Amino acid sequence: MNAAAALGGYLLCRTRPDSKALVLCAGVALMACAASAFNQVLERDLDALMNRTRFRPVASGELGPLGGLSIALLALGGGVLLLNQSGLLPLCLALFTLLWYLLVYTPLKRRTPFALLVGAVCGALPPLIGWSAAGGAPADFRIVLLCGILYLWQVPHFWMLQKRYAEDYRRAGVPLFVPRSFRGPAPFLVLWLLATVAATLMLPVFGLIAGQNAPLWCLAFCLPLLLYPFERWEGAAFAGVNIFPALLTLALYGTP
Numbered sequence: 001m002n003a004a005a006a007l008g009g010y011l012l013c014r015t016r017p018d019s020k021a022l023v024l025c026a027g028v029a030l031m032a033c034a035a036s037a038f039n040q041v042l043e044r045d046l047d048a049l050m051n052r053t054r055f056r057p058v059a060s061g062e063l064g065p066l067g068g069l070s071i072a073l074l075a076l077g078g079g080v081l082l083l084n085q086s087g088l089l090p091l092c093l094a095l096f097t098l099l100w101y102l103l104v105y106t107p108l109k110r111r112t113p114f115a116l117l118v119g120a121v122c123g124a125l126p127p128l129i130g131w132s133a134a135g136g137a138p139a140d141f142r143i144v145l146l147c148g149i150l151y152l153w154q155v156p157h158f159w160m161l162q163k164r165y166a167e168d169y170r171r172a173g174v175p176l177f178v179p180r181s182f183r184g185p186a187p188f189l190v191l192w193l194l195a196t197v198a199a200t201l202m203l204p205v206f207g208l209i210a211g212q213n214a215p216l217w218c219l220a221f222c223l224p225l226l227l228y229p230f231e232r233w234e235g236a237a238f239a240g241v242n243i244f245p246a247l248l249t250l251a252l253y254g255t256p
């Protein structure tokens with residue numbers, strides 16, 4: 001999904017994928033694998049406490065921390081080699097993303113529920129990596145909007161996961177964004193969902209997605225977000241929200 005988001009940024013600048021886009025996607029995917037592997041070594045104690053994560057190889061003891069580190073370093077080496085071909089800026093942005101995830105978000109996650117707002121920076125940067133690989137200027141409002149939407153999207157995304165795996169997180173002592181006492185949709189979440197929908201609707205307003213399918217895309221982006229607060233639609237909304245970055249990239253691809 002991070003590679004798909006990077007491709008979205010690339011397509012926003014170049015319109016059609018080419019061999020450079022393939023190298024970019026492979027590079028970002030490898031960097032994301034490296035980030036995940038390092039994270040699984042750093043969080044093996046937490047992962048072992050949660051049902052969702054206890055079968056991960058390092059947490060379960062199937063693979064030692066050194067084995068995990070070796071895989072992470074291999075993925076990192078491959079990612080650096082590939083992204084180096086995309087350019088210095090995309091490479092530096094990807095390294096910054098990886099370091100932010102491991103050195104800022106990962107330790108903060110144990111201390112404060114607001115780590116989510118900090119961690120969302122790494123999820124928002126892949127479109128900028130793709131955009132800069134395509135030669136786009138980093139301050140262009142179109143890429144700022146795309147990254148901003150992805151930033152906003154991560155809050156409902158993780159909120160849903162925290163709700164689904166609340167018991168796990170409590171057992172591991174990870175602070176939850178929504179306190180246990182809250183029943184029903186928290187007002188802050190509803191406001192955030194509306195802000196995400198409003199930002200997403202700016203895509204056709206500013207011409208980032210256009211054509212006769214634009215209203216359908218907007219419906220596909222926004223419906224799951226708006227359905228989420230209604231308990232009976234939660235399952236469908238969950239799936240719809242998780243595929244949001246891929247949908248966004250498809251919509252950009254479909255825009256001439």
Ligand code: HEM
Pocket residue numbers: 001002005052053116117119120121122123124154157158161242243245
């Ligand atoms: C603050 C940022 C984020 C947090 C805290 C977060 C957290 C999580 C967690 C805990 C899971 C569950 C994984 C599992 O089942 O073991 C998950 C799943 C997932 N995440 Fe994220 N994530 C973030 C950002 C992103 C980004 C940027 C993307 C895509 C570009 C993404 C895409 C997904 C997808 C597709 C799933 C699979 C959900 C499923 O099981 O159906 N996430 N995320």
Ligand SMILES: CC(C)=CCC/C(C)=C/CC/C(C)=C/COP(=O)(O)OP(=O)(O)O
Pocket residue numbers: 002028031032035036039043053094097098101105109119120122123126
């Ligand atoms: C180019 C590049 C390096 C891309 C990677 C970007 C990236 C690391 C995105 C993930 C963002 C994030 C905070 C995920 C949650 O991790 P978590 O540790 O809370 O999840 P867990 O509980 O499943 O381990």
